[in-house]
Amino acid sequence: MEKKRANDEFEPGPILPSQSVDRFEFIKQEQNSSEGLSTSRSANEHEREERRIRKWRKIIGVGGSDWKQYVRRKPHVVKKLIRKGIPDCLRGLVWQLISGSRDLLLMNPGVYEQLVIYETSASELDIIRDISRTFPSHVFFQQRHGPGQRSLYNVLKAYSVYDRDVGYVQGMGFLAGLLLLYMSEEDAFWLLVALLKGAVHAPMEGLYLAGLPLVQQYLFQFEQLVKEHSPKLGQHFSEEMINPSMYASQWFITLFSYSFPFPLALRIWDVFLFEGVKVVFKVGLALLKFCHDDLIKLPFEKLIHALRNFPEDAMNPDTLLPLAFSVKVSKRLEELQQEYEKRNGGTLPKAGSTNRLLQAIKHKELSIKPERSNCVQKDDPSPRILH
Amino acid sequence: MATSGNNIKSAKLVLLGDAGTGKSSLVLRFVKGQFVEFQESTIGAAFFSQTLAVNDQTVKFEIWDTAGQERYHSLAPMYYRGAAAAVIVYDITNWATFMRARKWVQELQAQGSPSTIMALAGNKADLLEARQVSAEEAQTYAQENGLFFMETSAKTASNVNDIFYQIAKRLLQSHPVQNPQGMILSDRPAQRVVSTTSCCS
Numbered sequence: 001m002e003k004k005r006a007n008d009e010f011e012p013g014p015i016l017p018s019q020s021v022d023r024f025e026f027i028k029q030e031q032n033s034s035e036g037l038s039t040s041r042s043a044n045e046h047e048r049e050e051r052r053i054r055k056w057r058k059i060i061g062v063g064g065s066d067w068k069q070y071v072r073r074k075p076h077v078v079k080k081l082i083r084k085g086i087p088d089c090l091r092g093l094v095w096q097l098i099s100g101s102r103d104l105l106l107m108n109p110g111v112y113e114q115l116v117i118y119e120t121s122a123s124e125l126d127i128i129r130d131i132s133r134t135f136p137s138h139v140f141f142q143q144r145h146g147p148g149q150r151s152l153y154n155v156l157k158a159y160s161v162y163d164r165d166v167g168y169v170q171g172m173g174f175l176a177g178l179l180l181l182y183m184s185e186e187d188a189f190w191l192l193v194a195l196l197k198g199a200v201h202a203p204m205e206g207l208y209l210a211g212l213p214l215v216q217q218y219l220f221q222f223e224q225l226v227k228e229h230s231p232k233l234g235q236h237f238s239e240e241m242i243n244p245s246m247y248a249s250q251w252f253i254t255l256f257s258y259s260f261p262f263p264l265a266l267r268i269w270d271v272f273l274f275e276g277v278k279v280v281f282k283v284g285l286a287l288l289k290f291c292h293d294d295l296i297k298l299p300f301e302k303l304i305h306a307l308r309n310f311p312e313d314a315m316n317p318d319t320l321l322p323l324a325f326s327v328k329v330s331k332r333l334e335e336l337q338q339e340y341e342k343r344n345g346g347t348l349p350k351a352g353s354t355n356r357l358l359q360a361i362k363h364k365e366l367s368i369k370p371e372r373s374n375c376v377q378k379d380d381p382s383p384r385i386l387h
Numbered sequence: 388m389a390t391s392g393n394n395i396k397s398a399k400l401v402l403l404g405d406a407g408t409g410k411s412s413l414v415l416r417f418v419k420g421q422f423v424e425f426q427e428s429t430i431g432a433a434f435f436s437q438t439l440a441v442n443d444q445t446v447k448f449e450i451w452d453t454a455g456q457e458r459y460h461s462l463a464p465m466y467y468r469g470a471a472a473a474v475i476v477y478d479i480t481n482w483a484t485f486m487r488a489r490k491w492v493q494e495l496q497a498q499g500s501p502s503t504i505m506a507l508a509g510n511k512a513d514l515l516e517a518r519q520v521s522a523e524e525a526q527t528y529a530q531e532n533g534l535f536f537m538e539t540s541a542k543t544a545s546n547v548n549d550i551f552y553q554i555a556k557r558l559l560q561s562h563p564v565q566n567p568q569g570m571i572l573s574d575r576p577a578q579r580v581v582s583t584t585s586c587c588s
Contacts, residue, residue, distance in 0.1 A: 126456070129407045136425040170406060170456045171430045211461045245465060249431035258430050301449065304434045 024181070024262045025139045053087045060093065067097045079274065083325060085317070086270045092182030098274045100199030101191035112186040115158035123160040123168035127153055134173035141177060151185045152177055158189050159196075166196065169208040171250075174257040178265065201276035207253055216344075218252045218277075219244045221336040222284060225329060229285050233296055240300045247307035251284055259308075260315070267317035278329050286324035290314045395438065395445045398558050401467045403491045404476030405484040406455035409510040412541035413476065414452045417551050422542050429454045432466055439548075439555045446555040448472075457487075467495060472504040472554045477525075479509045479538060480517035485525065492532055504557050505534040506550055512538040513545070 020028045059070050059078075071078050086094045096102040105112075121127075131149050135141045140148035155176045160168040172192070179188035196205040206214025222244045227234035237243070250258050255277075256268045272279040288295065291306065291314055298306055314320060402410040411429050415421050418437045435450040451466040453459070467473055473495055477488040488507065495505060507529045509520060522538055529536035535553060539546040 126406070130428050132425045133407075133428045136423075136427055169458045170428045170454060173428070174430070208458065210458065212458065216461070243465070245462060246432065246434070249462065253430050259427075301434075301436055308433070 021139055026262060027137045056087055056090050064093060064097050082270050082274045085267050095273055096187055096191060099191050099194045101194035104194055104199060105190040112158055112189050115161045116154045119161040121157050121160040124157060127156045127168050130170060130173055135177045151180050154185050155189045159192055166205050166208045171253040174254040178257040215249055215252055217340050220340045221333055222248055222281060224336050225281060225285060230288055230292055233288060233292055236296050240303055242303055248284055255280060264315050264317045267321060278333055281329050282324040282327045285327045286320055287314060290323060395447050397447045397449060398471040399469060400448045400472040401451045401470045402474050402476060403453060404455055405487040408476045408478040408484050409541050410455060410476050411452050413547055414450055416541040416544055416547045439551060441555045441559055444559055446558060467499050470503055471558055474506045474508050476508045476510050478511045479520050480511055480514050482519040485520045504554055506554055507534045507536040508550055509538040510541060513540040513543045
C-alpha cells in the first residue's frame with residue numbers, strides 16, 4: 001500500500017517526459033492555461049506563505065495533538081483561517097482532523113487492511129472499469145496499474161465492502177482521487193467513511209444510495225434557493241426549462257471534485273469539510289450570482305453550455321469564495337429539507353447514524369466493523385458499528 | 388422529400404446504456420470528431436448539439452448524454468422524456484451491457500413516447516476478437532422491437548455519423564410535414580428554430 005504522509009512537503013510524482021503539468025500535477029491542456037495560483041512567486045509572497053505555514057503548524061501541534069483544543073477555544077479563528085485556505089503542505093493532515101476521519105482511523109486499526117485484502121466485493125469489475133476514467137489527466141492516476149490507480153482501486157473496493165448498500169457508485173472515484181492526492185489510502189478511506197457516514201456533519205451516503213435520495217433532496221433545495229436568491233435568474237431558468245439536475249447534479253454527487261479547476265476544488269473542500277454541505281450550496285449560488293448578468297440573457301442551449309463552462313474569473317477562489325461566504329443559506333436549507341421530507345414521506349437517512357458514529361468517536365469504546373463475507377444478513381438494519 | 392430550403396428542425400436525442408459502453412465517446416466522435424482512450428466517466432448528464440444536413444434539410448440534434456451506471460437510473464427519465472430519438476448503446480465485447488440495453492428498450496417502450504425513434508448501437512466494433520454479442524443476434528432483437536441497429540466504433544469512427552444520419556432521415560420521414568414555424572421535435576417551447584422560417588412564401 002502506497003504511503004504518502006499527509007504532512008510531508010509537496011513531493012512530485014513520476015512526471016512523464018514531454019508532458020507539462022501544472023502545480024497540482026494535472027497535465028496541461030493548453031499552453032497558456034492559467035492555474036489560478038502562480039508558480040513564480042515573489043520573495044515577499046513566499047515569506048508570507050512561510051509565516052502562514054508556521055502559524056498553522058503551531059495550531060495543529062505535533063501530529064495534530066493541539067488541534068482539538070485550539071478549535072474548542074477559538075472556533076471563529078479556525079473558521080476564518082480555513083476560509084483563507086489551508087496551506088497545501090498541511091492540507092491532508094488538516095482535512096483528516098476537521099473531518100473526524102483521524103479518530104475513526106485510530107479507533108479501527110487493521111480494519112482497512114482487512115477490507116482490502118480479505119474481503120471480496122461485488123463491485124470489483126465496475127470499479128476496475130472506471131479506474132482509468134477517473135482524473136485521466138493527472139499524472140498520479142494516469143499510469144495503467146500504477147500506484148495511483150492501485151490506491152484508487154483499493155479505497156473504492158474497501159468502501160464497497162464496508163458498506164454493501166452503497167457499494168461503488170460512479171462519482172465516488174473523484175472524491176477518493178482528490179483525497180489520495182493528499183493522504184495515504186487508509187487515511188483516504190476513513191475520510192470517505194467520515195463523510196458518507198457522518199462523523200461530524202450529517203451523513204452523505206444518500207448521495208449514492210439507490211434512487212440517489214440525497215441528490216434529489218439537494219437539487220430540490222438548490223432549485224428553491226436559486227429562486228429566492230436570484231429570482232430573475234430562477235424565472236429565466238424556468239422559462240428555458242432548465243432545472244438544476246441538468247447542471248448541478250455533478251456538483252453535489254462529486255462535491256465539486258469533478259470538472260472544476262483543481263485549485264478551486266481544493267479551497268472548496270477546505271471549507272466544506274469544516275462547515276458542511278451548506279458550502280456546496282453557497283458556492284453554487286455564488287457561481288450563478290457571479291455570472292448572473294450573462295446567464296440571464298442566454299437561451300437554453302447557450303445557457304447549458306455556460307453552466308458547464310464558467311469563465312476563468314468566476315473560477316478564481318479568491319473572488320468566488322468571499323461571494324459564497326456572503327450568501328446565507330443555513331436556515332432556509334433546514335426549512336427546505338423539512339418541506340422536501342414532508343412531500344416525499346421523509347424517508348431519507350437521518351442523523352441517527354451520525355450520532356452513533358459520534359458516540360463511537362467520543363467514548364472510544366465502539367469499533368466499526370465491516371460486514372463480513374458475502375452472506376450479509378439483510379434483516380439487520382443497524383449500521384456497521386458494533387457495541 | 389419536402390420542399391423548402393433552410394428549415395432547421397430541432398430534435399432532442401438521448402443516449403442510454405450501461406456504464407463504459409462508449410456513450411460519451413460516440414457523442415464526442417459525432418460532435419467534435421475526437422476520440423480519447425480514457426474518457427472521463429460522465430456524472431449526471433452532459434449536453435451537446437450538432438447539426439446534420441439531410442438532402443435539402445437540416446436536423447439539429449440536442450443531445451443528452453447520460454451517466455450509465457444503474458444507480459443513476461432515477462435521473463434518466465427527465466432526459467428521455469419527450470425525446471425525438473434515443474440511441475441505446477451496448478458494448479459488443481460485454482454481454483451484460485446488451486442485456487442492459489434490452490432493459491432500456493423495454494423501459495422506453497413502457498414509459499417513453501411511442502413516437503421516439505430508437506436506435507441500437509453495438510459499440511466498440513473494432514474489438515472483434517473480444518466480441519461477446521453477435522451482430523445477428525442484435526439485429527434480430529432490433530427487428531423484433533422496431534429499432535434500427537448498427538455496430539459502431541467511436542474509436543475508428545465507423546458508422547458513427549451514419550447512425551445519426553439514419554436517425555435524422557427517419558425523423559424527417561416520420562414528420563415530413565412542413566409548417567412555417569419549423570417542426571419542434573423536442574419538448575421545449577418554440578423559439579429555438581433558428582431558421583428564417585417566417586419569411587418564406
